[in-house]
Amino acid sequence: MRELRDLDLSSPRNLTRRQRLLVIYAVGLVAVVLAYTFAYAYGMRTLEDRPRSVFRAFNFVIETMTTTGYGADSPWDTAVMNVTVAMMQVTGVFIGFVTLRVLVIPLFERTPLNLDDRLSIKNDHVVVAEYQRDTEVLLDELEQLDVDYVLVESDEEEAKRLSDDGYQAINGDPEDRADLDRATIERASLLITDAGHSTASVVLTALEANEDLRVLSFTASTRRKAALAEIGVDRSVAPHALIGRRLAEKATTPVTVDAASDGDHVAIREVLVRRGSPLHGVQVGDSPLAAHPDLTLVAGWFDGELRMVPDPRDRLTPNTVLVVAGPEQAIDELASEVSGVQTPRTSAHTEVIVAGYGEGGSAAVDALPDDVDVTTVDDSEASDPDVVGDVTEPETLAAAGIEDASALVVTVDDDATALLTVAMARSLSDGVEILARVTDAEKTFPAFRAGADYVLSVQRVCARLAAAEVHGERVMDPIGQIRLVRADAAPFAGQSLGEARRDTERGWTVVGISRAGTIHTDEQATIEVDDEVFVAGSDETIQEFERSVDTE
Known part of the structure; x- marks a missing residue:
């Protein structure tokens, strides 16, 4: 019954194979009944000389095809009418069998349907060939972007569960060309594979069917990237290593920039939204940080994604880090007024502990600058850490120097261990900044x-x-060093500071005005020709700004 309720007739492409079959069946049944109705009415009038209304003819056809009776019209005198009625009887029996197979049996039998019948028409879509993580997180992300996809899942029960939940999933072996063909691999634009040791086989099979296919592969180790590139993988990602690097960058990214001028200055600080903050769920544009007349939002980290400048419609959640520019005193006062918001740190970390020295931990260490004092911890001597021990034990963390550390990067493989490590570290040090990786969202x-x-x-x-990869978004790009530059204000003359800030498409933003040795950050201030403006952004966007505007 769900299939009948979910019919979307706005476009044939929105229908699954089974839904198209149901539509064809319904249209065909109506066409046959109507054809017999008019044929019977015409025959009774012209051949039998016993005229019947269309409605009586319709009733006769229904009685005949359902085998409930023939009414008072029988017998018939002409051969044509007898043959016509006989055809109705045979057609009715045939339609009865089709109805049982198409509608009745699938609705009531316990055996699963052919999942292929639930697929809508695909073209220029994504084929996901195995996915060893939480599949629904990935498929939800694709559906939010309105991306067509087919998941080829080797576990029959898992494929059935996902299909029953409305996902475009089929059961099959992605190493089998026939199963990839069922996912219309020849018309796909991208293959996403997370098949472990079977990755090479899956990719080669898919490229044999579609040599123009782009391929994104998730792999357990960065050491496999060269081999995967050799067989045709366009982009291979080792998630643990990627996140390890990202946590290290987050721990050491310099976010404090000051532009002094006769005692006044503009500063850039990070503001981290903690769990329990009243800012949780508030749109960026409605937050006191955005509404403050002296402050400018330069950037924001949302679930690991850097956005320059944040969209006012983005919602703040725990894990959101806002990069704010303006007078340092104004930033600190506002942060202290809002409970649950972490006081911004004033410098990059110089003493970092990396807990878990596997693939992710090694990547984190490699990403840390040379001037950072790093201590690695792992429970296995094989990885040659600085401290060998259980990172959930206070003695191990104490030996690693948790009391003096400015940051702890947790990259252990087990989520339960990660949570206990975080809790133990927090109990030993209130000041350490803890950056953690978990597997389960x-x-x-x-x-x-x-x-x-x-x-x-x-x-x-x-x-x-x-x-x-599908949508062209920039995800997980490192922020690099945020820069603050002075520039001639002539291109902005006549605008208020608020107007100059509002163009968020550029990636850089005007945060203040220098006039006669005084810094103005009020958005109502009007920019004059002889002023200087302070512009903030990432290295890339500031370079773009400098190419178009003269700076000091």
């Missing part, structure tokens, strides 16, 4: 409750990366 909020300041989920990051 649902463990993100428990990590915050345990005391983490910043959390990334492998499942969520992989889903966003896949969305980026």
Whole structure:
């Protein structure tokens, strides 16, 4: 019954194979009944000389095809009418069998339907050939972007469950060309595969069917990237290593920039929204940080994604980090007024502990600057960490220097261990900034409750990366160093500072005016020709700004 309720007749492409079959069946049945109705009415009038109204003829056809009786019209005198009635009887029996097979049996039998029948027409779509993480997180991300896809899942029960939940999933072996053909691989534009040791076989089979296919592969180790590129993978990602690098960048990204001028200055600070903050769920445009007349939002990290400048419609959640520019005193006063918002740090971390020295931990260490003092911790001597021990034990963290550390990067493989490590570290040090990796997206909020300041989920990051490959989004790009430059104000003359700030498409933003040795950050201030403006942005966007506007 669900299939009948979910029929979307606005476009044939929106219908699954089974829904198209139901539509064809319904249209065909109506056409046959109407044809017999008019044929019988015409025959009774012209051949039998016993005229019947269309409605009586319709009733006769229904009686005959359902085998409930023939009414008072029998017998018939002419051969044509006898043959016509006989054809109705045979057609009725045939339609009865078709109705049982198409409608009745599938509705009541316990055996599963052919999942292929639930697929809508595909063209220029994504084929997901196995996915070893939380599949629904990825598929939800694709559906939010209105991206057509087919998941080829080797586990029959899992494929059935996903299909029953409304996802475009079929059961099959992605190493089998015939199963990829069922997903119309020849018309696909992108293959996403997370098939472990079977990745090479899956990719080669898919490229044999569609040599123009782009391929995104998730892999357990960065050491496999060269081999995967050799067989035709356009982009391979080792999620644990990627997140390890991202956490390291987050821990050491310099976010404090001051532009002094006769005692006045403009500063850039990070403001981290903690769990329990009243800002949770508030749109950026409605937040006191955005509404403050002296402050400018330069950038924001949302679930690991950098946005320059944040969209006013973005909602603040725990894990959101806003980069705010303006007078330092105004930033600190506002942050202290809003409970649940972390006081911004004033410098990059110089003493960092990396807990878990596997693929992710090694990537984090490689990403840390040379001037950072790094201590690695792992429970296995094989990885040659600085401290060998259980990171959930206070003695191990104490030996690693947790009391003096400015940041702890948690990259252990097990989520339960990660949560306990976070809680233990927080109990030993209130000041350390804790950045953690979890596998399950649902463990993100428990990590915050345990005391983490910043959390990334492998499942969520992989889903966003896949969305980026399909949709062209920039996801997980490092912020680099945020820069603040002075520039001649002539191009902005006549605008208010608020007007100059509102163009968020440029990636850079005007945060203040220098006039006669005084810094003005009130958005009502009007920019004059002889002023100087302070412009903030990432390295890339500031370089673009400098190419178009003269700066000091």
